[in-house]
Amino acid sequence: MSPVAVLAGIGSRLPPRLVTNDELAARLDTSDEWIRSRTGIARRYFAPDDMQTSDLAAAAGAEALKSSGESQVDTVVVATTTPDRPCPGTAPTVASKLGLGQPAAFDVSAVCTGFLYALANAAGLIASGVSERALVVGVETFSRILDPTDRGTSTIFGDGAGAVVLRAGRPDELGALGPCTLGSDGEGVDLITVPAGPEARYFTMQGKRVFWLAVQRMSQCAQEVLRQAEWRTTDVDHLVSHQANQRITWQLADEIGIPRERSVSNIAEVGNTAAASIPLALDHARAEGLIKAGDRLLLTAFGGGLTWGAAALRWPAVGRG
Numbered sequence: 001m002s003p004v005a006v007l008a009g010i011g012s013r014l015p016p017r018l019v020t021n022d023e024l025a026a027r028l029d030t031s032d033e034w035i036r037s038r039t040g041i042a043r044r045y046f047a048p049d050d051m052q053t054s055d056l057a058a059a060a061g062a063e064a065l066k067s068s069g070e071s072q073v074d075t076v077v078v079a080t081t082t083p084d085r086p087c088p089g090t091a092p093t094v095a096s097k098l099g100l101g102q103p104a105a106f107d108v109s110a111v112c113t114g115f116l117y118a119l120a121n122a123a124g125l126i127a128s129g130v131s132e133r134a135l136v137v138g139v140e141t142f143s144r145i146l147d148p149t150d151r152g153t154s155t156i157f158g159d160g161a162g163a164v165v166l167r168a169g170r171p172d173e174l175g176a177l178g179p180c181t182l183g184s185d186g187e188g189v190d191l192i193t194v195p196a197g198p199e200a201r202y203f204t205m206q207g208k209r210v211f212w213l214a215v216q217r218m219s220q221c222a223q224e225v226l227r228q229a230e231w232r233t234t235d236v237d238h239l240v241s242h243q244a245n246q247r248i249t250w251q252l253a254d255e256i257g258i259p260r261e262r263s264v265s266n267i268a269e270v271g272n273t274a275a276a277s278i279p280l281a282l283d284h285a286r287a288e289g290l291i292k293a294g295d296r297l298l299l300t301a302f303g304g305g306l307t308w309g310a311a312a313l314r315w316p317a318v319g320r321g
């Protein structure tokens, strides 16, 4: 029987600078009330100038390794929209900062769906026997690409990192990654983008148009994964969706037919952290004791590309790093 990827450890890290809605409202035409009621966000964290994406990734990665009880992996996959540099990838730097020797190390670029794409990549390497143990990190320093004058994006995004360790195991083990589906539609490239060109450096998003697409795409692929896993909606203990907007999270739960209280949410505390959002939400829910060993998790994300994905996971007994 070929091996499957089993989640063996988890960790996360937020940068030190807390940014409140009131701080943003002091320089932008917005208010704490608008941001909370339209997005659910109360605060987010920004990385200071001397903190690189790879620093945040390595901090989350170190926690995930500790939580797994392992000190070595043979593969490092980093999902990010905001790498240390356009070239090379950030993953080799993360591996080096963690003292992991010379593992396979590469980045995955799928914006807010990045973590699920990275997870599927690492799981594929494990299933094919190329890798035995992989560190998968979702990390962003999104504050670096936000237009400080744009209230439509500056109020929403935040920085952070979440990481998991995957190891080769059996499909009947807790932590075994279940069915996974991924998709894209390049026709929507302009809806979420840092436009190309010498003058362009800031992230742009057509929020209203993206809102319904996010709900539709996540609900479609999440339901596809439910079918593949042979789970009913009532089997799902926690819906862990990309934390883009609290209203999206609720609409998505309604659309799939999962009670809203079963959807995990940490958007109030961290904002939209793009590729870091799912592993951060998982780690925060684990830390609060919300997610327990044996729980059935339905993960789903949507982001720039456009890209989307979903995966099923039975939560393992993993503790703090």
Ligand code: UT7
Residues within 6 Å of the ligand: 029, 030, 031, 034, 035, 038, 039, 112, 151, 152, 155, 156, 192, 206, 207, 208, 209, 210, 211, 214, 244, 245, 248, 272, 274, 302, 303, 304
């Ligand atoms: O992570 C990748 C996927 N991302 C998403 O899925 C994000 C999806 N989109 C959203 O979450 C929401 O569309 C936003 C939070 C971005 C915007 O919320 P909305 O309820 O869709 O607002 P809107 O864009 O329809 O704007 C409504 C009004 C507008 O004013 P007028 O034209 O009605 O006078 C906006 O200019 O709210 C205004 N507005 C704001 N007002 C105060 C937009 N942003 C702000 C703001 N503060 N920050």
